[in-house]
Amino acid sequence: DGSELVEVNNYVRSNQAEPNYEVFGTAEGKNVIVVSLESLQTFVVNEEMNGEVVTPFLNELTKDNDTYYFPNFYHQTGLGKTSDSEFIVENGLYPLGGGAVFFTNSGNTYNSMTEKLNGKGYFTNVMHSNNKSFWNRDIMYNALDVDKFYDVDSYEVADGDAVNWGLKDIPFFKQSVEHMTEMQKPFYSRLITLTNHYPFHLDEEDQLIPEYDSNSGTLNRYFQTARYMDESVKVLFEELKAKGLYEDSIIVMYGDHYGISENHNEAMAQYLEKEITPFESAQLQRVPMFIHIPGSDQGKVVEEVSGQIDIRPTLLHLLGVETSKDMQLGADVFSKDHEEFVVFRDGRFVTDKVVYAGNVCYDKETGEETEAEACAPYIERAAEELEYSDTIINGDLLRFYDEKTGNLLIDEAAETK
């Protein structure tokens, strides 16, 4: 009957982070372009593979005056992979521990970022050249209030333009920007890339660097497809500039989840030149995150430990949209109240001092096992975070919440029973 919402609401309200008014609204009114970087992990950024630079364009962005780059940013997805990352970004809630929430709870009420931006006059859409029903997206996007889904039918897949899972990212970005030129402004577009996806195949003409030389063909090819992804992002920026959309847009990009699983630890150890302990495995869950605001001149590397759940409040605040009444669990990374505490969907967690993985507490600095007391206070809190999120989703509790006023609609709900 929604009564669980009282406790959840108390928790959310007491963990809320005030916006930082030095950056609040600095992207107000701009088009919003959010790019999901398929399977991109931080271990390839600003690194080389056998002397080859893997992500030259993204490396430049990490040093760019208009870009905030987050090297200590983690994915928080579960079995729902890409769709879980979408869920987190849209709702500021965790995905579920079991199946993909896009399948299990697509009938719920949500107060998505999309819905909020609809309310600000944005034309909201998702662009992804795959069948619309993959991950149940067509159904879930209705629940998230997405105005239009540009699925595979909105793209022309010419001969030689498809590889691996479908349309290559370069033609995908070109055609997506073409669509943007026709959109009502301002728009909020989420673009979901695809080429850097397992099993990481590329046509020869798109192989811009050689493969790696380990016993894992998967890891060997991954560097090549990551290199291609980097090239495709460069094309996105060029196209936005060519079409006059760049200056009026804010571009947020994040890795959706890991691409290289623990099955490739031996090859990964060869590349990283260190043993893949549970500590290293947790650190390998870092995915790059960029916030690019043309002309802002405020860019810097933000070392803050943060995660995908922080994207929604951070972005909304940059757009000048308040979130003080939102039922979200992340926090604005620019806020003084933002806490360096990232919870993975499986219960592992990372703070600025420790990494908790495999039931062992590690010193974040050294990667060595440290005394359990250093992690102890966080173990219960990590479980609590996930539990509150699950409670909201499993109980469809946003039905009983008025995000305009912050009122709980519990009495009303009880009456109608």
Ligand code: GP9
């Ligand atoms: C499928 C694409 C990839 O449309 O989002 O999904 P993933 O396997 O990464 O979840």
Ligand code: MN
């Ligand atoms: Mn994915």
